[in-house]
Amino acid sequence: MRFNPNTDADRRAMLDAVGVKDVADLFHDIPAEHRFPALELPPPLTEMEVIREIQALAEENVNLDQFACFLGAGAYRHFTPSVVDMVISRNEFYTAYTPYQPEISQGTLQATFEYQSMAAALTGMDVANASHYDGATAVAEAVIMAINVHRLKRKKIVISPTVHPMYRQVTRTYTQGMGLNIVGDVSDGQNDFRALLGLCDNETAAVVVQNPDFLGQLHTPNEMQDLANAVHEHGALLVVATDPIALGLFTPPGHYGADIVTAEAQSLGNGLNFGGPYLGLFAFRNNLVRRSSGRLVGETVDAEGERGYVLTLSTREQHIRRAKATSNICTNQALNALAAAAYLAAMGKQGLRKVAELCWHKAHYAADRIGQLEGYEIVAEKPFFKEFVVRCPRPVAEINAFLLDEYGIIGGYDLSQDYPHLGDAMLICVTEMNTREEIDDLVEALAEVNQPGVPLELEVGS
Amino acid sequence: MSEPFIYELGEPGRHGVDVPDVDVPETPIPAEFVREELPLPELSEADVVRHYVHLSQKNYAVDVGFYPLGSCTMKYNPKVNERMARLPGFVNLHPLQDPATVQGAMQLMYELQAMLAEIAGFDAVTLQPSAGAHGELTGVLIMRKAQIARGQGHRTKILVPDSAHGTNPATTTMSGLRVVELPSDKNGNVDLEALKRELDDDLVGLMITNPSTLGLFEQHIVEICELVHQAGGLVYGDGANLNAIMGIVRPGDLGIDVMHFNLHKTFSTPHGGGGPGSGPVGVTAELAPFLPGPIVDVDENGEYIWKWPEQSIGRVRSFHGNFGVIVRAYTYIRMHGAEGLRRVSEDAVLNANYMQARLQARGDYPIPYGHRTCMHEFVAQGKISGAAGVHALDVAKRLIDYGFHPPTMYFPLIVHEALMIEPTETESKETLDAFIEALTRIAEEARTDPDLLHTAPHLAPVRRLDEVRAARRPILTRTPPAHRATK
8 A cells, every 4th residue: 555654564663562363353443343344345446447437427426627617606616827826836824733842833724814815805804714614604703702792691693684694594593502593684686785784783693794795786885884883783793704805806895894704715725626625714803803703813932033924813713722712623724724725825916805805897797688588577676797687588498508518607686486576596606717708608598598489398407 | 945925927908717608598697786896817728737736836734744633533534425415415415405305315414323322322413513613512501401491501611621722711711601710630530639629519511622632531530410419500512632532532422521523633534624514413312402403314104304492502614514424434433343443553653652751761852641551642741951052942943844744832731841742643663763863853952952942843835934024913804906907
């Protein structure tokens, strides 16, 4: 076995040192009737063979390098510069673990501190932690943090229906044993945050909204600031989930009163990877630091006064505080945070703004052209960023099957499950990766699928 | 030499990526939305590369040397794993694509679910949890919901041995349940009498790490599971230490009802400096309906489909799990097969016992449970006879000067001055011998020149860091204005 270096002679010498005859003798504590089960697993493969098998599985998939993609809904296809993969492929980064020994982990620690700094700068907040698992668990952790800030005395959470449906599901999963009252998202997907305020009272620990919201729409900084003020009047916290690419261009939540900002930060240099690993960005105000969850890296000095970095404020965490910890999180998404840091460093001030501008212009070009098609209607009460809702003349599943089969296009997200009141509605996502030709093809295909000659009974998913 | 903070590098006007120009008619951006400043660094591509290469050089890692960090299973990470995880047919898949367009990826997940179930003796597996603690939360929520389904929703108590990872009690609290800690007996097993006293109508279940964090196999595990079951409880297995028992024993066969796997420990996926991990959860048939959804199933036509278990606790994260990590673990299992995995565990346990026996023979460091055969790790104490002022911390820091990553320190909490050593199976006898030699020399130094230890490390990129200062006056971010001002 290539990964196990010890030879038979080594094993013999080691068994002698231990004082047993056979390696099986080391397992005498295990109940004899259950010892050494015959596992039914596929036979072992050499590297050459395993590559062949797994490559075949990979090639069965329709990969977005070969197809135009207008699917977003919480996972986004943005450009990743080559620098990013080079950084996260450094053995010293990716084969290390949590920096428990700071003297030999300054690389991870400084890179994480820089990630925290850039994440805070991007969101306009005071502090960001080292990461949560993804955008959904970051919202759940924000809700739990708000409950902890109020010392478990407030049990009500108001959450907007335009927060990503999965974030809302995960929040409910995480808190199912806590006896919370989560309200606000059972209505019809109202976009006006003022409607949520009617639900906010002195029992409310937090109000959770998303901006740009799940349907792509932007809420003005003034509207957000009014919301924040009203939430704060009730003594509750405002949690804002956001899109980090949008923050390259738009006013960040820290500038309009958010107390906790979360984001799915996969967009920052992390591939789509069929849904993970992703990155839960988590930023908050200074006064909440000691109630916060997740790892934090802090700056300090060494015995000679040189600047250095350590994991800090661990008394919040499970390995110290155990049952009273602010969260159970231990391993998080350090390498994904490193990718995000390298991405932000490489893109920089100019690059990120340009990426966001490209998304804006291309999405609006697409919406403008689709809105002119017969049978299609752009459903937007507010400005949007890179995603928008299109009401379609036919069920979205049928349209998407046509787009894929006839044009090699992966269409938008079908909203009929999550927002049935919108009818046959599709959430279309356009990023800097979509060329003008792709958008024009999409428009042409959407027009064609609404022609009388196109068969109505397409086999969905074929 | 210290590497500048990233905002101290570069110059205004620089950028590391050229972004294409707009190729469509422009739409005005309403001014009221636009942010005034975007305080990000301004570096060229080469600036970025050199910065991160410099930082990487300040890190210790498995690919640099021996990393016997107890309970973390820092084994070598095969490079083919990385190659497989970067295949375009995996990287460039959107999680919400039509299942018909991602059958290869779903097949891989389905097969991994089945292989993990087989390895640990369970009936169903979810791959959704992102880390061990996330798997624990999933498992405890499943236990809670199963008790409600049995009409036992009044139960609130979870038993956790005092040797457990902090994640066990923290998870219990997050799940809205309460923890009662169980003491260990003199052999490192769960104190059975203490357990029996807690078996009442309030019991949700027991969380047990087996092999334990003392590196010991629980000698009464079958009896413990039976007792808990008789009291109407369920048994959660913390799979952190599965590396000791693959092909040796299946937790499901012993009576464990639900268990998480750590793909980043047992199945060789890299630890990434603190993630991403992956914490799949396996359950018995009784608990399968409560798994988070969706999981991969296969329909009558042989097509892979997403399926929601009927009484699911709900999603524990967005999408399907840390797929990139899942691909790596799948690759590892396919390369090993049943025989190879058993060999992994045998070698991991042999390596640990060899180190324990040799250290014990030298006699410098007490090994409180050294009278027992250990599993894949063991716990020594940094209490050196004839060197009263020297602590586990000093030994650990001095090990850095010898070119090793120190063991886990001060854990488990029930062993004073603990040094928890897990060699893993991918280390050779020469490496283990060199580490024992280093520990022996450090013990000598502790007696003759204790200050050498108190001031260690001497050969690391920085000296001992002031952690108290970091916590008292936390500096958790620096942003450009402050730094620009000092430049």
